[in-house]
Amino acid sequence: MQDTMLQQSLKNLDVIVIGAGFGGLAASIELAQRGAKVIVFESYPDMKKQGDVIQVPANGTRLIKRWGNVLEKIVSISASPEIMSIMDKKGKVLLDQQLHTDFDGFPIIYGHRGRIQHFFYDFAVSLGVEVKWGASVGEIFENDVSAGVLTDDGKKYEADLVIAADGVHSRSRSFVVETADRPRKSGFAVYRSWFPLPLLQNDPVTRDIANSEKPLFKIWIAEDTHGILTTNPALQSATCFVTHKDLSDVTEDWNLRGDVGDMLACVKDWDPELRHIIEKIPSECLIDYKLLWRDPVSKWVSRKGRVCLIGDAAHPHLATSGTGAAQAIEDAATIGALLEQTGKAKIQLALKSYEKLRYGRTSLTQRMGWETRHVWHQTNWDAVAANPDMLKFPQPAWLLGSDAKDYAEENFEAVKASIENGTPFVSTNVPLGHVHEDWTIETMLAHEGKLADKNFYKTRD
Secondary structure, three states: OOOOOOOOOOOOOEEEEEOOOHHHHHHHHHHHOOOOEEEEEEOOOOOOOOOOEEEEOHHHHHHHOOOOOHHHHHHHOOEOOOEEEEEEOOOOEEEEEEOOOEEOOEEOEEEEHHHHHHHHHHHHHHOOOEEEEOOOEEEEEEOOOOEEEEEOOOOEEEEOEEEEOOOOOOOOHHHHHOOOOOOEEEEEEEEEEEEEHHHHOOOOOOHHHHHOOOOOEEEEEEOOEEEEEEEEOOOOEEEEEEEEEOOOOOOOOOEEEOOHHHHHHHOOOOOHHHHHHHHOOOHHHEEEEEEEEOOOOOOOEOOOOOEEEOHHHOOOOOHHHOOHHHHHHHHHHHHHHHHHHHOHHHHHHHHHHHHHHHHHHHHHHHHHHHHHHHHHHOOOHHHHHHOHHHHOOOOOHHHHOOOHHHHHHHHHHHHHHHHHHOOOOOOOOOOOOOOOOOOOHHHHHOOOOOOOOHHHOOOOO
C-alpha cells in the first residue's frame, strides 16, 4: 500500500547527508517525508543526466512506490526484459533464462542511471531538501549531542546526525570505521557505453536488435571476460559492456575515456554480433570503469553513534549483483523507519539497530555479485552442458520479496533487546537457515582464475 502521508515525527530533526547519489537522495526523501530538515552536500558542481543502465529490482521499487509518483516516472523510461540470453563467446545460446518483470506486483526495471537519479532529486527538493552542489566535505565531527561537517572551503555545519553516502571512494568511511582503508582493485574493469539504438539499424548483423519492440538482454561469457547488451525501446537506447582483467594501478583514474579498439581487442574472435555492436559505439559514449572494492565491514556507525554509512560507502556492490542501488534504497528506508520509532532522543539506538538489521543481508548481496561473475568467468563447461541452469542470474525471493521498511518496523523491538540486553537476534531478510560468514577480498581473489567447489557458493541456490 502506498503511503500518502507519514507522521511528521521527525520535524525537529536536523540531518546532514554527504552525497547526492541514490543512497543519499533516498535517505533525504525518507527523512524529509517524516518532517526532518535535510541538507545534502555533493562535491559535483551540478546534477547531470549521465550514466548508463542501472537495475532496480522489486525490493527497491516497492520502497520507491511510497514516494509520490516517482515510480511511475521511472517505469515510463525504463525496460523490463523478459529473457536473459546467456551465450558462449561464439554466440551459442547456453540458456534463455526467464526473468521476473515484477515480484509481488512491484516492477523490476532497467533504467537510465542519470535520469532516475534526477527523479529522486526532483522529489527530494519538492519535500524541502536543500542540496549544496560543489560542496566537498573535508572533515566530519561529532560529540554527545550533535554531529556535523567542515567543507573544503572552511565552512562548518552542524546537525543531529550525519549520513555518509559518498560512495565507494568515501572519505567519510575512515571516520566511522577508524581505519584508513581505501578502495582496492577487484581485479577487473569494465568498458561501459550508452548510445542511441538506431546506430545499429543499418547493419544487417545488428538490425534485428534495433528493430526489436521488446527490450533485449544478452550476455556472452568466457574466461575472465563477459559482454553484455541491453536495449531500452522507450528511450531508443542501448548499453554494451565488456568486463575485462584490470592490470592498471588503483591510484590511477577509476573512470577513463574508453577506446573502441581496446574494447574490441578484449573480444577478439568472439560472436560477430557483439563485435559489430561495439564497432557502432561512438567514442564519446564509452568509458573504461575500474571496478573497485572494499572489504565488508560490520561497523557502519561512529563511536558516538551520530554518523553512519549507507550505500556503497558501507557496502559497495559489483554490477553482477544486480542490487547495489536497491540496497542503498533499503538502507535509507530502514533508517527512516527506525528514526520514526526512536525519535530524536535515541538517534544512537536507531543507527545501531540499522547496522544490525542490514549488515548480514548486504554482506550476502555483495558476495552474490562476486559469485555470479565467477560462475560466468570460470565456467565449468561440462557442468553447464549437463545443467545450463547453473549460469542463472539470481532472482531469489528472500531478496526480491523483502520490504525494508516493514522489516525494520516489525523487528525493532527484537533488535533493540539485542543491543540493550544481548538477546540473540536472528535475521530473517536472508535465506532461511543462512548462517553468516565473514569474508574478505582475499577470499574471493583466491578463487579467481580457477573453478570453485560447490561449497564456495553461498548465494547460488
